[in-house]
Amino acid sequence: MYNFSEDIRNVIKEISEFKDKVEGKRVLITGGAGFIGSWICDVLHELKADVFCLDNLLTGSKENIKHLLNKKRFKFIKADVCKYSTSQKFDFIIHAASIASPLIYQRHPIETLDANLIGTRNMLELARKSDATFLFTSTSEVYGNAEVIPTPENYYGYVNSFGPRCMYDEGKRAAEAYCYSYFQTYKLPIRIARIFNTYGPRLDVSNTGYGRVVVKFITQALKNEPLTIYGDGTQTRSFCYITDTVSGLLKLLLKKNIDGNVVNIGNDEEVKIIDLAHIILKITNSKSQIVFQPALKDDPLRRRPDLTKAKKLIGYSPKISLEDGLRKTIEWWKEKLKLL
Numbered sequence: 630m631y632n633f634s635e636d637i638r639n640v641i642k643e644i645s646e647f648k649d650k651v652e653g654k655r656v657l658i659t660g661g662a663g664f665i666g667s668w669i670c671d672v673l674h675e676l677k678a679d680v681f682c683l684d685n686l687l688t689g690s691k692e693n694i695k696h697l698l699n700k701k702r703f704k705f706i707k708a709d710v711c712k713y714s715t716s717q718k719f720d721f722i723i724h725a726a727s728i729a730s731p732l733i734y735q736r737h738p739i740e741t742l743d744a745n746l747i748g749t750r751n752m753l754e755l756a757r758k759s760d761a762t763f764l765f766t767s768t769s770e771v772y773g774n775a776e777v778i779p780t781p782e783n784y785y786g787y788v789n790s791f792g793p794r795c796m797y798d799e800g801k802r803a804a805e806a807y808c809y810s811y812f813q814t815y816k817l818p819i820r821i822a823r824i825f826n827t828y829g830p831r832l833d834v835s836n837t838g839y840g841r842v843v844v845k846f847i848t849q850a851l852k853n854e855p856l857t858i859y860g861d862g863t864q865t866r867s868f869c870y871i872t873d874t875v876s877g878l879l880k881l882l883l884k885k886n887i888d889g890n891v892v893n894i895g896n897d898e899e900v901k902i903i904d905l906a907h908i909i910l911k912i913t914n915s916k917s918q919i920v921f922q923p924a925l926k927d928d929p930l931r932r933r934p935d936l937t938k939a940k941k942l943i944g945y946s947p948k949i950s951l952e953d954g955l956r957k958t959i960e961w962w963k964e965k966l967k968l969l
């Protein structure tokens with residue numbers, strides 16, 4: 630049985646030195662009904678913050694936050710991050726609203742660009758009026774098909790501005806440039822997390838279909854359907870379990886005197902996609918075959934974060950191994966699929 634409360638407790642233990650920093654504080658989380666956003670809502674609510682969760686529910690789901698909806702210190706705002714305006718003020722703003730799955734952002738390219746360009750500008754303005762600390766959830770995709778592995782924050786990226794990933798990659802890169810410019814111009818306290826592939830319960834539970842590889846392989850394996858590998862499966866990713874990502878994000882948000890920093894958040898255990906398939910087949914004890922499909926255009930060949938800066942600046946290091954995180958996620962999916 631998957632134990633959600635235990636995972637929340639683990640995050641709180643990991644960020645214990647910052648525990649008192651959010652009690653009674655007003656925190657706006659855009660994309661708060663999404664995968665990472667909803668986990669942040671849960672942790673901050675547990676730490677007695679006043680949580681304002683903004684989402685347009687394009688890919689986020691009320692299912693992720695339904696247990697919070699009737700709580701006194703939680704407010705759900707159904708709105709578009711590009712248009713949202715309020716006279717209210719916040720102590721912290723976490724801008725996490727954006728589609729992140731290649732399959733889904735290619736279906737909604739304009740919305741993806743808008744959430745990162747117009748949405749970021751709009752939230753930075755709100756932060757400026759509020760005098761809020763601002764955390765932007767950027768992505769390892771700003772590095773594109775990186776030539777330096779593990780990739781440090783000072784690598785500039787190798788990105789195609791006119792191709793199937795451009796709406797996400799360039800949207801995030803321009804959003805980072807907005808954050809930089811607000812930091813330079815207004816001294817707005819901004820922090821940027823470049824999040825590497827994250828997985829765990831609630832990933833990809835949307836009405837738009839399963840996009841991310843971990844969810845696809847788990848659901849295919851549990852249904853004894855073929856696991857679909859794009860290309861030959863030698864491309865790599867470094868997968869981070871959700872509790873480790875959320876701990877890193879909150880450390881980055883709450884640590885004092887680190888404004889204007891960009892930090893990789895993820896797990897540096899690199900794995901080939903073919904090996905990921907075999908690990909999932911083993912854990913699920915599945916009879917599924919593996920089938921190979923054409924490689925995707927501009928699919929990065931390797932991805933692994935250099936976590937030196939994260940460790941030094943905010944004392945971050947991931948705790949959950951790939952196999953342990955997959956076991957938890959598989960348990961959660963087993964329960965979920967019974968409900969579907």
Ligand code: UDP
Pocket residue numbers: 730731732826840841842843845846857858859860864866902925928929
């Ligand atoms: N992938 C795959 N089969 C699938 C889905 C994804 O082989 O059914 C591969 C994909 O080509 C990529 C990796 O898994 O190399 C991660 O894909 P995902 O869409 O999860 O995220 P990305 O890291 O590319 O943004």
